[in-house]
Amino acid sequence: MTRKSRFLAAPYLVWLAIFTIIPLALIVVFAFTTTVTVDETGRIITAEELLSAEADGVVLGELTEKTVFTLDNITATSAYMPVMVRSIWLALIATVLCLVIGYPTAYLISRLTFSRQKMMLMLVMLPMWMNFLLRTYAWMTLLERNGWINKLLGLIGLGPFEMINTQGAVVLGMVYNYLPFMILPLYSIMTKIDNSVLEAAGDLGCNPIKTFSRVVWPLSLPGVATGITMVFVPAISTFIISRMLGGGTNMLIGDLIDLQFLGNAYNPNLGAAISLVLMAVILLCMSITNALDNEDMEGGALL
Amino acid sequence: MNTSGTRFSPLRRLYLVAIFAFLYIPILVLIVNSFNASKSRTVWTGFTLDWYRRLFSNETIITSLINTLAVALIASVVATILGTMAAIGLHNMKRITRSLVINLTYMPILNPEIITGVSLMLLFVSLNISFGYLTLILSHISFCVPYVILNVLPKLRQTDRSLYEAALDLGCTPMKAFTKVIIPEIMPGILTGFLMSFTYSIDDFVISYFTYGPTSQTLSITIFSMTRRKVSPEVNALSAIIFLVVLSVLLIMNLREINAEKKTRMAVSAAIRNESKSHKHEHAADSNGGGE
Known part of the structure; x- marks a missing residue:
């Protein structure tokens, strides 16, 4: 029961961070972000654009997914x-x-x-x-x-x-x-x-x-x-x-x-x-x- | 001593009977239906044990029962070790850090289960861990640890520091003094924490629902998929068995507690009687005080 024994709590503190704090933080992060498709220049491609481009056979270049900040989820x-x-x-x-x-x-x-x-x-x-x-x-x-x-x-x-x-x-x-x-x-x-x-x-x-x-x-x-x-x-x-x-x-x-x-x-x-x-x-x-x-x-x- | 129980008016008795009828009639209906030969839930066509036979030959149910027990055992053992260590560490921390950590520990208990489940699901998705035994056991440990910590901490507060110091003075190493003095003192708290973890883990549905994988179905998950189908009389049989198990566990626990209480009460009253006999005047007041 010395001061040293407080290190016994160390594994739990790590656990608490990973399984309680980070998951709750993730809820906040997910709530304020959304995944969008962007092209090489970083321009956001909307779903309609994507569909019409596909229909017209236009190639939009290298497309990647990106997570961006948004308030849309909250307002939705x-x-x-x-x-x-x-x-x-x-x-x-x-x-x-x-x-x-x-x-x-x-x-x-x-x-x-x-x-x-x-x-x-x-x-x-x-x-x-x-x-x-x-x-x-x-x-x-x-x-x-x-x-x-x-x-x-x-x-x-x-x-x-x-x-x-x-x-x-x-x-x-x-x-x-x-x-x-x-x-x-x-x-x-x-x-x-x-x-x-x-x-x-x-x-x-x-x-x-x-x-x-x-x-x-x-x-x-x-x-x-x-x-x-x-x-x-x-x-x-x-x-x-x-x-x-x-x-x-x-x-x-x-x-x-x-x-x-x-x-x-x-x-x-x-x-x-x-x-x-x-x-x-x-x-x-x-x-x-x-x-x-x-x-x-x-x-x-x-x- | 509380003796007003003998003066219970019929109206009060009727009220309690009504409440318990409300609590038990639905369960009773399930149990009666488990012996009903008809698949219909409301037509009685004869007595049968068929549903029980089917239940025990239902592989999904047997596997999920084994899963449930295995997950509960692993999760509660890990949670007990982790939680006991944490409690000892927290006990020796500065007050501010301790209260901060304890408040964070309360989070999974105070938060609605669905939030805990969803947040853990987001964690596993973000870390790219596929859902299965691992995610299920990690989640169960997470919601069990708080119960262990909150049961062990009060016991640590009750332990007498001087006992530990006395052990050191008498030549124990710190490790030995710890295992011989502190551990036995906090053992009841550790056991309660373990049992609570075990039962919560067995009973859990919501958190498992968000973190289980196709291979790691627990009994709750299986029951869920069974109740979604319109008619499944095996569920009734399963309810009857679970009811019987819970009833016997609770009965054993309660009878032991009531017996222990009776014994201490008898011992106390015997002690009071002896005391008052030997020192009629001086100690009568004291021992009465102790008997209250």
């Missing part, structure tokens, strides 16, 4: 505004739903006896450990036109409803997949709230609603902030849930990125630009959450 992302707005909107709804459903769940679990808490936590984590493709696939079975839900509804004379390939199905998939990410951080904060604190609030004249708004909620805010980030980030960047449950008509940012890199629309430069926009959106949303958290934390400290 504005064409996908509807997709971005939809992604933010659906991810927001899913996050709020997870909070509304997960908050009482986490609270109820945190008031159980120790061994029961452990059991319940295990039940929350178990679906999380199953491959999320399988979990999403399960909902395909339930939601499809001849699926179980429509069958059950049919028994009482309702439906069939068009449930799969809708935005509602995508939100449902998000809530189902990411609900444990909301419950776990909330639980780990709430389990630290001692029952005696709640009893003290009651003894001092708080009704249950006041106890919640002035004691439980302020104390649980760090967990709320963590939970929101842990649901919102994967929800806004997903591309599998939207593809499996949204049926290709409800594209999200993730689908756009996937299309540019591995899909038919192969264009890594545009894909990198969209990725950059996605990172910016997430950073913005996270800083809003953090600001809220800090503000309320001060309020909680005063309490």
Whole structure:
């Protein structure tokens, strides 16, 4: 444990540079560049010129490919505004739903006896450990036109409803997949709230609603902030849930990125630009959450 | 001690039941369907184990399962060694450099998976490395190392420096003092980091999706291509098996934890009882404090 041992970190620092910093830098580089064809004099040959020259049988001389700086990719992302707005909107709804459903769940679990808490936590984590493709696939079975839900509804004379390939199905998939990410951080904060604190609030004249708004909620805010980030980030960047449950008509940012890199629309430069926009959106949303958290934390400290 | 669990109102119980129904019914449907003789997902025509038989004779699935385990093992072992070394090095660095490196280490955890996947893909394309086992394992190591570092660092902070110095005073070489004192102290952190890496690697889809090659399909990738086809009952059988494996692993872990907790609780209460018996007045307050 001497000063010398800090050199043990050297291999990791090299690793960090190659596999974290350079790849992220590459996204920025790709986002602001494009590959063009130039002739010997360095003049840029456009795609139309190339085509017409080929048709006319004109030889343009030695052609090479060159990477040049451009803002076109960034401005091109504005064409996908509807997709971005939809992604933010659906991810927001899913996050709020997870909070509304997960908050009482986490609270109820945190008031159980120790061994029961452990059991319940295990039940929350178990679906999380199953491959999320399988979990999403399960909902395909339930939601499809001849699926179980429509069958059950049919028994009482309702439906069939068009449930799969809708935005509602995508939100449902998000809530189902990411609900444990909301419950776990909330639980780990709430389990630290001692029952005696709640009893003290009651003894001092708080009704249950006041106890919640002035004691439980302020104390649980760090967990709320963590939970929101842990649901919102994967929800806004997903591309599998939207593809499996949204049926290709409800594209999200993730689908756009996937299309540019591995899909038919192969264009890594545009894909990198969209990725950059996605990172910016997430950073913005996270800083809003953090600001809220800090503000309320001060309020909680005063309490 | 928390005893309010006994005063749980029916409404609260119903709420928890509803949440767990929501979480488990889809999985249950998959498991039931895995025994369904009909290829249709909603018509029950009889019990069969046929899908399981087909699953085990499906070469793609078996190969991808082996791939998944091999990649997870290699990636988590390398990540554990790299991460443990890094944590020890970071622990002895100046505060400013350390917090800078730790913040950079957080990046792959905070970034959406698709960004990590895409950025690694761009790296491999730029370096002209063809996609296959190498790219897959390198990517998995990258997203596993942070978990090792973040588990080992707190353990290093908890170790008592004077123990190490005492070992030196008693004639240990620095190397020996390190392996005999520091390593055993941080071992729980190393193990947790390894296990987290292993499970994350097995479970990963998004990053693998951008970095795998045609020869290095993992189970997640195979499942992906299976679910794209409309009907594939083998997926149901596979789900049932994975569910069973995860369930048993979690059960074993939890039962051990609960038992350990019960044992310590019993030991503590026994100690309190003994204490209060022998020094009824002087120490009762102290030992009660320790038992809370």
